[in-house]
Amino acid sequence: MKMKKLLTLAATFTLAFSITACGGNTAAPATEAPAENPPAQETPAENTEAQELKPEEGAKLIVWESRDERAYTDAVAKEFTEKYGVEVTIEELSPTDQVTKLAQDGPSGLGADVVLFPHDNLGKAVATNLVLPNDFYEEKTKSSNTEAAIQGVSYDGVLYGYPRAAETYLMYYNKDLVKEVPTSMEEVIEFSKTFTDKSKNKYGFMFETGNLYFAYPFLASNGGYIFGNGGADVNDIGLNNDGAVKSMEVYASLKEILPVKSGDITPDIKRGLFTAGDLAMDINGPWELGGYKEALGDKLGVAPIPTIGGQPAVSFSGIKAWYVSSFSKYPQAARLFADFATSKEAQLQLSALVGSVPTNNEAQEDDQIKNDEYVSAFTEQFKSSQPMPSVPEMANVWSPVGAALAEIWDNNKDVKETLDKAVSQVKDLNSGGAAK
Known part of the structure; x- marks a missing residue:
């Protein structure tokens, strides 16, 4: 299935909408640092245009996603598996609970490989060594997304997130x-x-x-x-x-x-x-x-x-983004998924499902967004917003x-x-x- 066909697929899903405001209205409970720092992961080779990140042999991924946006991730995961042969299991978990859950389950190997949370939780996640930097795709991510999105998913000058949507009200x-x-x-x-x-x-x-x-x-x-x-x-x-x-x-x-x-x-x-x-x-x-x-x-x-x-x-505004767990056994495959699931096409698919504001520069200029009176209005309000401190x-x-x-x-x-x-x-x- 090609990504451009996902808009047709989206029409078959029944949409559910959350009563939770982008994670901003309820701060996730405090987490404690894992007892031991996670083992250092091998840094991917230098990224070049001719080089593509390869998933580890036998890689399988667990991805945490909210119930309300599950349809989007199901569709993206299916195409990812078809293209790269990596099995993806999606588990439903509120984004505001994922940092706490990862701190609890990550050290024992029971946590997800790719997690999702609003950017105001990033500082806590970094301080407790829960997520890896977005290193291999750093240049691509920075050039593809708005400056506000990049600021939101960075901490202390380091890029960690793979932004997928901006939210305000x-x-x-x-x-x-x-x-x-x-x-x-x-x-x-x-x-x-x-x-x-x-x-x-x-x-x-x-x-x-x-x-x-x-x-x-x-x-x-x-x-x-x-x-x-x-x-x-x-x-x-x-x-x-x-x-x-x-x-x-x-x-x-x-x-x-x-x-x-x-x-x-x-x-x-x-x-x-x-x-x-x-x-x-x-x-x-x-x-x-x-x-x-x-x-x-x-x-x-x-x-x-x-x-x-x-x-x-x-x-107030928030940036929802994917992050790669420090505890993942398959960090290469996890990085590949996080990048794949935040492309222009993926962000447009998510917007079609839940009305989210894309962070991808090209997606924001797409006719799908510009011609949608509702999403374009959110985009304008976003310009007058301030991101939550992270x-x-x-x-x-x-x-x-x-x-x-x-x-x-x-x-x-x-x-x-x-x-x-x-x-x-x-x-x-x-x-x-x-x-x-």
Whole structure:
């Protein structure tokens, strides 16, 4: 089967969509380093155009993949086996759990050869010696993918990942309910005052208010940030600076038109309301695209997140990528698969299935992407996004900031004081050791 035929094959699959946001909404549990460093793997010979990496004799691979994107990997694995004669077994595992699982199972030889996780887990994986550098295909990977993708799957100047998709979120809306799409949060409030009726469980606008991943625009759009120097300087925390406070004041004002406790705004609830026509606008990611299109058809619209405090909304973004396990018995075959499964054709296939944004430069310029109003909208929002920090200390951020969001939203706590407390907690966790 040729890769270009996979789009036809894709139509036969029933699509399932995850309620997990690109791994950003739930940090993977902390992992401990393996008891011993994995044995050094032989570095492949220098890569040249005339040379192709050859799989080891008798190589067999285990690949971890999410249930929701299994159709894509099944198809790619089948073609890979036909071309190279390497048997591939796919095991379903949430990307946010794979670093922890690899640390547990890798040393005993029970882990996967090729793993998949969002880039904010990379620092933890590198610190605990779980993945090999992307060395043989380094030049090819760097020239084929966007700079943001390469930055996301690199750590401390070393390329590790084989990027396959970029993910962020934007605003879905129901065209039957929203005639003039709001471009600012002030307009969101104005519209919602005419639509929201809590007694009838109808809401004009909704997002996961207690989830840092989705609430990040209300911290970053006016100059807030998590760690300085592009997410690398953990001693520079910008979650409570003047810009963050300004954006969070807009966040707090939205409680007027969304009088729901943060813990009661879940992916399932939002999905049910939006597909039933009881929610006019929803902030969500590409994993919901298929289900929303099926439910609303031509009534489904997409738009950039409205401005916050007069500034363009800065969303969080993540890069999903394949990584080769340090414990693999077949690192050559694993490298070959990771490269094969992230080609232009493979990324277009994945986008056709789940609406993901390709990281491959040529794929982004393909008519399939440019002519798709939904995927192209995600691509535009991605340009206004910031990648999640990949340092291990990022694991120390989710819980304190999530608690602060809930305090501000549910209990009307002072924005500045609550953010100050959260930053103090993050600093304490960092000083006690990353991701402990």
